[in-house]
Amino acid sequence: MTEFMQRRMTNPVYVGKVMVGGTAPISVQSMTNTKTDDVAGTVAQIMQLGSAGCDIVRLAVPDMSAALAIKEIKSKVQIPLIADIHFDYRLAIAAMENGVDALRINPGNIAEANHVAIIVKEAKKRSIPIRIGVNAGSLEKSILEKYGGHPTPAGMVESAMQHIAILEKLDFRDIKVSLKANDVPMTINAYRLMSETVNYPLHLGITEAGTIKSGVIKSAVGIGALLAQGIGDTIRVSLTGDPVEEIKAANEILKSLGLREYGPTLISCPTCGRCNINLAEIAEQVEQKLSQVRKPFKVAVMGCVVNGPGEAKEADVGIAGGKGQGLVFRKGEIVKRVSEDQLVTALFTEIDKLIEEDN
Template identity: 50%
Template sequence: MYPKIKRRPTRKVWVGNVSVGGDSPIRVQSMTNTSTTDLSATLSQIQKLVEAGCEIVRVAIPDEKAVNALKDVVKESPIPVIADLHFATSLGEKAVKAGCAGIRINPGTFKNKANLERLLKVCKDYNCCVRIGINAGSLEPEILKKYKTPSYRAMVESALRWVEYVVEKIDYYNLKVSLKSSNWWETVKAYLAFSKKSDFPLHVGVTEAGGLIPGTIKNTMAISYLLLKGIGDTLRVSLTGDPTEEVYVAYEILRNLGLRALHPEIIACPTCGRCEIDLSSLYQKVETWAKKVKADIKLAVMGCVVNGPGEAKMADVGIAGGKGVGVIFREGKIVKKVPEKTLLDEFFKEVEAFLQAHPERVINPRQ
């Protein structure tokens, strides 16, 4: 049913109370696009992300105002908060002291090494997880000079240098690493090469991937390739738009690789001229509902008798459409035939009944 994947052994690190790497599930994370100074907008977005299944959230800390507001975000957030920092190490120290569970630093944007060293020591004092986030667009000048272009080799050398620096100079190990480029294949090559040389957990994803459709494709190419090779301990699907979509896409990738499920899987036909019910709107309603449900179940929403009964029988609960009617299947058997106008309500009743009969299929996302 699914490919056999042997996950690469990595160290286990902690982002607050969420483990990453080792035998932990592959963690799904995202990033808010609000300002931390707008506490209610930030917390409301975090809540939506949590409902979608996000386990770790990152917030941008561009200035003093943002870092001053961080304490309240951290206090109220139900999941660990990571501060995203560039350029100013002083903001990093304040973020760590405000209680954030992790920081993401892009070493290429920090010019003053002494300040960076001080920040890393503060992280160690507070056991704040550090992600060394290498980005092809902002490599250190000496690396760029050596490699001429921001190639995957340049990213790997930069990441290895920084890991060695934190481990040897700071004696700190609560670390994870990312090596991102906007080119998915360059990103893959960077992770493949780095993973041969280090066992620190890897945060995988493609940076600046674009909107929902192109971004999903680019991320899926890179993330799936890496996960199939056993590489990846936490992932962020970077998309331009509503960050909750990042979380749904992340779980779709994980489920299709047989690595992790959170929301119901929906089998649905594309519809064609044979379809005699409004399957598109039915599907949309089932998908919207399924995004709020945390259960490892398979549903089928099919248009007609060609493939409908076959798929509906193989699902836990399924619909096969007819002329203005739908036949509902549960666990392989027909349970009722209902008119189109009551089809959705009856379908949801059967799904609820299935979940009551199979409570083991309901998922607690914080396992």
């Protein structure tokens, strides 16, 4: 972690073999958008998420067929699974009996207190943590009325504390907490307040963030602002569409803050009137080819001689453009001068050497 961030220490929990909180690295989560009882489709998506760098996957469990499908899904994947359950305690019990690694429930939404006790007893027996997930859009009516009829950070924290109190009364403390809104400042303030209130691990996210373009920006701002203050133990970037894109965005957020080494870091300069090569096209080609690489190293794609050579020299490998041609750098040394149409090929020749040497 970089010097300006002092990580807030929390009481760790284990989701399968993945530790969340304490001194553990910040983990990345996503949620399948398949029907959970479509075992083949769900397993395929989980495998894709794992290959993209996902640490934990959540499954919707709206009915008993989904709960029962968890057993077969678990037999085919290694990544820890969380069952997302609302209202029906029997689904939580079935999910645990079929091998799920954690639950996402709000105990206050389970109608009978004795049903919550049954869930907790089973979770204790199996060492299964529970995430309490508060969303601004579904706060209890009594809390909304108390805070003027609208969601507020204080109201979100109060809702979470009510759910926590139910579990603590049953002597259950393997708890994670999330407080999500689609309003970024509200989310940030809710998590700040929660971090001052309890030592449970916090799951960060901006709910219903939107499509890839707008959702990534909102998530990067909200999640990034909290991580930069040392708040947060696990994250999900919620996007409309392919959940693999959530993992890519989450890893980029962590990488940009120095919290995870994952794949290459691309540095490319904004174009200006000094640039005499087609830098935008070259950078796009490089980014596309790098998307298949998992080894962490730094690549610079620079457009001119003003900042280019200096930035490229600081990277593990890089190129700096001139007029219709450019220089290829490796560890600060000029490797060769090539024409513009050969720059990408020459760059990846050096990248391939770099990867091979470190294997």
